[in-house]
Amino acid sequence: MISKSQVSFVKSLHQKKYRKEHQLFIVEGYKAVSEFAQSDFGIDSIFYTPDFSAKVANLSNKRKDYELSPTDLKKISLLQNPQGVLALVQMPENQKLQAEFDDLVLVLDGVQDPGNLGTIIRTADWFGFKQLVCSEDCVEVYNPKVVQATMGSLTRVKVNYQNLNELFAAHHLPKYGMLLNGENIFNTVWPQKGFVVLGSEGNGISEGLLSSITHPLTIPGGQNTESLNVAIAGAICCAEIRRNKLK
Numbered sequence: 001m002i003s004k005s006q007v008s009f010v011k012s013l014h015q016k017k018y019r020k021e022h023q024l025f026i027v028e029g030y031k032a033v034s035e036f037a038q039s040d041f042g043i044d045s046i047f048y049t050p051d052f053s054a055k056v057a058n059l060s061n062k063r064k065d066y067e068l069s070p071t072d073l074k075k076i077s078l079l080q081n082p083q084g085v086l087a088l089v090q091m092p093e094n095q096k097l098q099a100e101f102d103d104l105v106l107v108l109d110g111v112q113d114p115g116n117l118g119t120i121i122r123t124a125d126w127f128g129f130k131q132l133v134c135s136e137d138c139v140e141v142y143n144p145k146v147v148q149a150t151m152g153s154l155t156r157v158k159v160n161y162q163n164l165n166e167l168f169a170a171h172h173l174p175k176y177g178m179l180l181n182g183e184n185i186f187n188t189v190w191p192q193k194g195f196v197v198l199g200s201e202g203n204g205i206s207e208g209l210l211s212s213i214t215h216p217l218t219i220p221g222g223q224n225t226e227s228l229n230v231a232i233a234g235a236i237c238c239a240e241i242r243r244n245k246l247k
Helices: 004-012 016-022 030-037 050-057 070-076 114-126 144-150 164-170 230-245
Strands: 024-028 043-048 064-067 085-090 104-108 131-135 158-162 175-184 194-198 215-218
Touching (some): 024 030, 030 050, 043 050, 050 064, 104 230
Parallel strands (some): 131 158
16 A cells, blocks of 8 residues: 555656655666665665565565555556556765776767667666766756666666766867767777767757867768667667777
8 A cells, every 4th residue: 555645755756856855766677676676776665566575575675665556556657557666766875987987988968868868878788888977968867767778777887977078178088979970980999998979869969079079980871861869879889899899
């Protein structure tokens, strides 16, 4: 059973301002919740239907449990078809940007679509990238649609929001920018360290950052369409970087 006040509280976390106020965000689905429970993230509470009671019992016990009906779970879920388990997870305290970069780092400039950000985080995790840097105007990483799209990869990839102009000024490393005009990415010999910048869905890399790009790159194609989805472009970049480094 879930009270009206609990329903109201969980539903408030659908909005960014309340997530920020309470420092909590929503994770849905047993697999994703179990990954967060086994990570450094703290679990505040778990809501689950009777079918998942045995599985939930095996997770961390440092949280509050609420068994409820599928109908009540649907009241707090953001999904059309809730997956039986929903958790409120604590935001980490002041995730710090790595002081020295010992690898190539993906940088996102103005990415607005939650699905794209979540997919990029999941892709980065697959290819072994441990850190992702976002401009301050990117979509919030704790947006439920972002979290859902990461499929648990958010537990392994640290996401930092930075003023990119200040970041680039402070680190004199190569800046590879994905643009419509540039060198063929498939001919690129990647360095050990540097930044790989992907722009927003509609506008690409912002005008204010273009002067910082030292190596403009492009993914060949585009005969019949004007641009490539940023999550797909990110996947191609990650695959090429790792392929190059494994030679």
